[in-house]
Amino acid sequence: MATGNINVSVENIFPLIKKFLYSDHEIFLRELISNATDATLKLKHLTSIGEVSVEYGNPIIEVKVDKEGKKLHIIDQGIGMTSEEIQKYINEVAFSGAEEFLEKYKDSAKDSGIIGHFGLGFYSAFMVAEKVEIISKSYNEDAKAAHWICDGSPQFTLEEHDKTDRGTEIILHIAEDSTEFLEDARIRELLVKYNKFMPIPIKFGTKEETLPLPEDAEEGAEPEKITVDNIINNPNPAWTKQPADLEEDDYKKFYRELYPMQFEEPLFNIHLNVDYPFNLTGILYFPKLGNDMNMQKDRIQLYQNQVFVTDNVEGIVPEFLTMLKGVIDSPDIPLNVSRSYLQADGNVKKISSYITRKVADKLTSLFKNNREDFEAKWNDIKIVIEYGMLSEEKFFDKADKFALYPSVDGTYYTYEELHEKIKDAQTDKDDKTIILYASNKDQQHSYIEAAKEKGYEVLLLDSPIVSHLIQKLETSKENISFARVDADHIDNLIKKDEEQISKLSDEEKETLKTTLTEVVPADKYTVQLEAMDSNASPFMITQPEFMRRMKEMQQTGGGMFGMGNFPEMYNLVVNTNHELVGQILNTKTRKKQERLIKQSLDLARLSQNLLTGEELTQFIKRSYEMIK
Numbered sequence: 169m170a171t172g173n174i175n176v177s178v179e180n181i182f183p184l185i186k187k188f189l190y191s192d193h194e195i196f197l198r199e200l201i202s203n204a205t206d207a208t209l210k211l212k213h214l215t216s217i218g219e220v221s222v223e224y225g226n227p228i229i230e231v232k233v234d235k236e237g238k239k240l241h242i243i244d245q246g247i248g249m250t251s252e253e254i255q256k257y258i259n260e261v262a263f264s265g266a267e268e269f270l271e272k273y274k275d276s277a278k279d280s281g282i283i284g285h286f287g288l289g290f291y292s293a294f295m296v297a298e299k300v301e302i303i304s305k306s307y308n309e310d311a312k313a314a315h316w317i318c319d320g321s322p323q324f325t326l327e328e329h330d331k332t333d334r335g336t337e338i339i340l341h342i343a344e345d346s347t348e349f350l351e352d353a354r355i356r357e358l359l360v361k362y363n364k365f366m367p368i369p370i371k372f373g374t375k376e377e378t379l380p381l382p383e384d385a386e387e388g389a390e391p392e393k394i395t396v397d398n399i400i401n402n403p404n405p406a407w408t409k410q411p412a413d414l415e416e417d418d419y420k421k422f423y424r425e426l427y428p429m430q431f432e433e434p435l436f437n438i439h440l441n442v443d444y445p446f447n448l449t450g451i452l453y454f455p456k457l458g459n460d461m462n463m464q465k466d467r468i469q470l471y472q473n474q475v476f477v478t479d480n481v482e483g484i485v486p487e488f489l490t491m492l493k494g495v496i497d498s499p500d501i502p503l504n505v506s507r508s509y510l511q512a513d514g515n516v517k518k519i520s521s522y523i524t525r526k527v528a529d530k531l532t533s534l535f536k537n538n539r540e541d542f543e544a545k546w547n548d549i550k551i552v553i554e555y556g557m558l559s560e561e562k563f564f565d566k567a568d569k570f571a572l573y574p575s576v577d578g579t580y581y582t583y584e585e586l587h588e589k590i591k592d593a594q595t596d597k598d599d600k601t602i603i604l605y606a607s608n609k610d611q612q613h614s615y616i617e618a619a620k621e622k623g624y625e626v627l628l629l630d631s632p633i634v635s636h637l638i639q640k641l642e643t644s645k646e647n648i649s650f651a652r653v654d655a656d657h658i659d660n661l662i663k664k665d666e667e668q669i670s671k672l673s674d675e676e677k678e679t680l681k682t683t684l685t686e687v688v689p690a691d692k693y694t695v696q697l698e699a700m701d702s703n704a705s706p707f708m709i710t711q712p713e714f715m716r717r718m719k720e721m722q723q724t725g726g727g728m729f730g731m732g733n734f735p736e737m738y739n740l741v742v743n744t745n746h747e748l749v750g751q752i753l754n755t756k757t758r759k760k761q762e763r764l765i766k767q768s769l770d771l772a773r774l775s776q777n778l779l780t781g782e783e784l785t786q787f788i789k790r791s792y793e794m795i796k
């Protein structure tokens with residue numbers, strides 16, 4: 169038997185590592201299974217190039233819990249290690265790797281959330297074990313099996329062992345404070361979290377399987393049950409295959425595998441696959457999003473060589489795409505740095521813009537190849553696209569060709585199509601093309617009708633970030649401007665050259681204005697007299713585009729500071745050419761005049777959904793009085 173001292177300068181790094189990585193103790197299992205996988209893949213490689221004569225077979229990795237013995241076993245059938253190799257790779261490499269790790273990241277280790285992404289490797293076993301054993305037999309037939317025991321201090325023992333089959337068994341003697349790792353349920357949870365798609369089958373216990381009844385089975389015969397290995401992973405997940413080898417159904421099946429608790433089908437997927445200048449594979453899915461911008465719990469998962477790393481892809485995937493789902497697998501993403509550093513990394517930047525480009529290309533082809541289907545899905549995907557147009561200039565340029573603007577009547581236009589359609593009718597006297605939109609078909613019904621009567625097209629834009637998008641379009645396109653249909657009277661929204669002739673003289677207008685301002689509450693409404701078509705509404709409430717938009721923008725982030733505290737202010741547009749308005753002016757009794765104004769104001773408020781509570785009750789009472 170050999171005993172020895174591991175040559176490390178830090179006397180006992182074990183307690184240090186334990187302390188630093190407290191919240192991430194669970195990663196030890198991922199690390200040990202990664203090593204077992206590496207060892208198996210190394211053997212596969214050697215046999216495939218004919219370097220060794222041993223049979224590769226169908227190796228698996230087994231995880232076993234021995235609750236009574238307080239032990240956890242990780243067993244592989246990989247390349248194995250001779251005692252010299254243990255001396256070298258474990259005593260020297262693994263330990264010095266751990267030491268180097270500590271030196272380098274002592275400070276950033278406190279910056280939790282990133283620490284679990286380091287490959288601390290073999291040494292992480294000591295985060296949960298008070299003693300670790302390695303029993304290993306090299307693939308090299310002549311080599312004797314070796315047995316190494318260490319309690320995390322620099323002392324170890326290394327002796328021969330009678331193990332006869334190839335591979336390595338790691339035995340963890342679980343420490344008092346880590347007994348959670350002796351629970352089947354906890355281990356299963358970790359295996360599913362980190363190892364669900366690793367390339368070598370991982371066995372955890374056994375399960376019963378019912379065999380199908382043979383065709384000639386007698387009636388009432390019991391189907392035969394057999395016990396089989398419980399393999400917890402899918403070693404060949406869809407993203408590791410070539411897109412050409414996958415059907416639409418395979419993508420859907422993989423989505424369910426990835427998110428077993430998600431019952432809604434994805435709308436479509438994007439297969440990522442590059443190997444130069446960086447390595448990246450993955451599948452992204454567009455889920456049904458609607459107008460919901462809240463973070464969902466099923467997020468994009470990041471893997472490195474089929475090992476789960478994190479589901480926080482912030483900094484790697486452009487922010488607007490973090491609403492998507494799926495997986496990304498890249499060994500080229502540096503994880504041992506902080507998030508802000510990550511964003512500055514050249515490789516990561518390239519990855520991020522590659523993903524953006526692939527998403528844009530996929531959307532372009534969906535739009536071109538099946539416009540009808542694209543239109544049908546628009547409402548569920550628009551939030552991602554609009555958000556992308558706002559945040560990434562390159563994406564804007566591409567999306568500008570397929571982003572859709574639906575009309576209130578359900579016609580979907582691209583920007584170019586829309587502009588072509590409206591430019592003649594909706595260009596005002598200053599040569600500006602006005603794009604009219606509504607946010608709610610029912611609430612803004614009368615305004616929409618007024619615009620339609622003029623032959624104008626009205627869009628229905630109802631996503632929560634639409635005010636930002638409009639702002640963006642107004643600055644990137646020339647000579648256009650957006651106006652919500654209820655922002656003013658339609659003739660004021662699109663001003664043409666022709667002046668409406670006023671039926672009232674200046675003097676009459678003056679009198680009317682004075683009368684109106686005496687009755688209409690000045691803190692809420694600004695009275696604005698307009699000589700309009702005599703058929704247009706006599707009273708109309710509008711809210712200036714600018715003010716409303718600033719408020720909306722502030723509600724969804726951005727916009728002008730302080731606008732949120734602005735009082736609700738509206739304009740009361742009074743049509744001086746309407747018969748009723750003439751009547752108000754000429755009514756002699758003050759009481760009757762007041763009643764007409766109040767009633768008209770309330771009707772205007774009603775059409776804007778602004779009449780509620782006591783005022784609504786009063787209005788109804790007054791109306792009954794009037795028709796009595």
Ligand code: ADP
Pocket residue numbers: 199203204206207244246247248249257258261262265287288289290291336
């Ligand atoms: P890394 O995996 O990054 O090389 P580790 O600390 O995880 O670092 O492992 C150190 C070395 O120990 C490995 O490179 C490998 O040579 C050896 N090793 C660890 N586990 C096994 C195993 N199950 N079978 C064979 N060799 C192993």
Ligand code: MG
Pocket residue numbers: 199202203287289290
């Ligand atoms: Mg390792």
